[in-house]
Amino acid sequence: MELSPLQKARYSYEPKLPEILKNDISKIVATEGEVTESVSDQDKIKALFPKTYGMREVSFTLSKDSNKAEKKNVAVILSGGQAPGGHNVITGLYDALKKDNKESTLIGFKNGPSGLLEDKYIEFTDSYIDSFRNTGGFDIIGSGRTKLETEEQFEVAIKVAEKHNLNAIVIIGGDDSNTNAAVLAEYFLEKGSKCQVIGCPKTIDGDLKNDVIEISFGFDTATKTYSELIGNIERDANSAKKYWHFIRVMGRSASHIALECALETQPNICFISEEVEKKNMSLEDIADQVVASVVKRSENGENFGVAIIPEGLIEFVPEVKKLISELNDIMAIDEKEFNELDAWESKYEFMQKKLTLDSFKVFSFLPLEIEKQLLMDRDPHGNVQVSRIETEKLIISIVEKKLADLKKEGKYKGKFSALSHFFGYEGRCAFPSNFDADYCYSLGYNAYMLLREGYTGYISAITNLSKPSKEWKAGGMPIVKMFNLEQRHGKLKPVIKKALVELDGAPFKYFAERRDEWAEKTLYTYPGAIQYYGPESVCDITTRTLALEQGGK
């Protein structure tokens, strides 16, 4: 394999650790703090987690005595979608483990949790680890989306853990994977297994966040990559002065990515799904907001613009949600009858009869190709595939129609030429920013500290992250502390509460106070490519979201 100059250079980058973790490992001890409670439903969750409920928060401090290291056998798993920095969690874990005791071993289960169930793994060596330092991707062991959640799976896990004589499994994943890590930890304890389980908070979506986890890793790098591209497109729009660019960015369940990109690039428009839902906005409201900006800017002589659309937007529009749910119900009952209809017109009439008046109004408001997509392109369970809808194209199409109407009425004289983009895969495997490289290495190193001290069911927690890394704090928090009960597939389940964009939070407020001005004027900011070298102000700053959340700008 031919290595790029940057990859070669990044191998020698030395990730920065929190001050406390720079000490001789044998002299670092865990200090226990408060007993914790789950964020809600305390009694029910306590009953479900008798072994791991109410554990204490942990921080690391320096001791005078040193504490001899035992040999440990540890395994690591990458779970779910890629996020920049995953490799550094593993190199940090490996370095701490080997520094503490050369005899200790680290294995990686391949291609996600299924690697544990199928006992497919590799054992890490110095040279293999070195070839992944500070690089993007999850190719070091691969990842996968198998969920560890059934008792049968847990039984297999116990056997595999015993076979490898594992002291601990470190699971790197998002909210679901960390939820399952806590369940597995409880199960291991219940069955008398010595194998501990430690989680690490990963997801570019940024929705694994709470008073324990300030930011999930990968969010910084991914949003910097999307912001680079959005800024470049803004500059292109402002140079060519003839296109409106509609840019959809990843983030189905929450709009943190869209919001962060908007804070970084100051586009004319950015929708936040959480607000759309809260304000009960219709598709027409969304289109009208775009139209208002297009018309206003056109009056200023600027027939161009940039709009950011979160991937999940359409699923948050209450009227669309209702329509989708009705369509799914109708298909569940009348699919056969529907499938027998040949002509589009008959299918359309069929829906007119079956849908409620309100939902049919929404349906008939959609462009023809989206109507067809909703009815024809269903998943194996017959459900409408709402995630397949290219929301940015849907919005463009509604906006075009509205502008044509305004033109006829003489209320709009401009030109509207729209282009669409989708950014997702472009950012999930970028070389981690210095922030993510440092944060992830620290998370992995710190995960070793937690397992060394015997903790299980904890998430590795590095905090105070808007400050320089030497001021970062290292510790751990019981995963169960982040739990609440939620309906999943018709059953109440204990899960980590997903962090949505808070409409009274500082990042959204900063955006909301400025967006009217951005909608009218051209106030773009061009972040440029992620820099790994150069002035600190350029290469060591993390997200605007985190800065604003922690009282900065």
Add this chain to the structure above:
Amino acid sequence: MELSPLQKARYSYEPKLPEILKNDISKIVATEGEVTESVSDQDKIKALFPKTYGMREVSFTLSKDSNKAEKKNVAVILSGGQAPGGHNVITGLYDALKKDNKESTLIGFKNGPSGLLEDKYIEFTDSYIDSFRNTGGFDIIGSGRTKLETEEQFEVAIKVAEKHNLNAIVIIGGDDSNTNAAVLAEYFLEKGSKCQVIGCPKTIDGDLKNDVIEISFGFDTATKTYSELIGNIERDANSAKKYWHFIRVMGRSASHIALECALETQPNICFISEEVEKKNMSLEDIADQVVASVVKRSENGENFGVAIIPEGLIEFVPEVKKLISELNDIMAIDEKEFNELDAWESKYEFMQKKLTLDSFKVFSFLPLEIEKQLLMDRDPHGNVQVSRIETEKLIISIVEKKLADLKKEGKYKGKFSALSHFFGYEGRCAFPSNFDADYCYSLGYNAYMLLREGYTGYISAITNLSKPSKEWKAGGMPIVKMFNLEQRHGKLKPVIKKALVELDGAPFKYFAERRDEWAEKTLYTYPGAIQYYGPESVCDITTRTLALEQGGK
């Protein structure tokens, strides 16, 4: 406007000049070399350019005497699509002009050549220039696609030049704009105008290249940006191990961008339009090449991959070219009759009757939605809009069908799940790489040297570019030297010969020798984001194409 940290940092970057241009301007003199001839059709071109044909090549050297500067009034125009570094051409020109004589003035005609015709301009000041140093985009004065080519336009140009008492106009553009710069220079001389015309070679497409121009500016930065994204997607593919990504990149007339990106990222597949045409490849040949890689990789357990598709590919497929030309001819004659047909089936039968057997075979081989697009989606002249065809999706759809057939025959057992991307606008306005920042600044600075010495009809030429900037050479070349005669709209016209990918050139050969291995194995290279700081090997290296052309690797 809020500036990003990178933009602030880049303001203080000092672009590197060739050694000779670092001297006191008053001591730099032009040394004339050989008398030049146009690359072909010498007699005819000589007759068309009596004033500017056969001028000598120019290089700059140091003199002992100094040569007092006169006040100059200069204008600059940005023409055509954006390319990173355009701002630096202007800052270089401005700095040289002001350094030579503080009284001199530089104006910029706004929004492309139309700014000259409409006399819309701004005069540059220190503070305005400073706010664009080392930034991407053409927003400093805007750009436009108006072509300066008619005698009426030239007459207006003379009047505007006289009004501003212009000593020179610097035109920053691609092959067409530089062609027109030479025609304008000839016209000015013929009419006795003192206004000189100097061109600068711009285009991200890389197709303005010959023995005078080693590389057009912007190609380096744009291909680095696309390669960053392609590399990130490769790493994602190699981590998730479940998608084939088909990535279309800009470059309609030539495949330099696709080739450079392939050299930087080593994808499984990359098509080069020039080869497709030369080898008379059919759409089926193209699909078969993808299928071969998909099947082979699937046998190796790798149901993922990355393919790069040049934007213009489909227009280079001879059978498609023939089909398009027949369709256009049919529409020119029988459009009315065609438009009266209602049902798709009748339209299809109509074409079956009108097309040649071969072309109908190609037509009927296309997926339905592309057939429809070809017949329905025509431009105002009735022509088929071939550039609207999303070639990557067309290829995916043919490949899917072929794989389904192979599966039935038991010859393929893998999974094929394809995603598509298009990268163009993402790279045209990036912050210029150090190479482009230095090169462009030098081009602009050097353009001033040429006009100071009284040259007209010259292109600013900085050469020896694969070496460090201090070894770069500065000079100029008569634009007419690059001319040949080509059919344009049915007339023979003198134009700069467009540089296509040479199939016997070193860059293509390097690729061709390795592509079979790349098609089968996973040998991706991950370039990462453009770096402006850090080790020289990371932040100062230009393209693989140029390195290979100049005998490097």
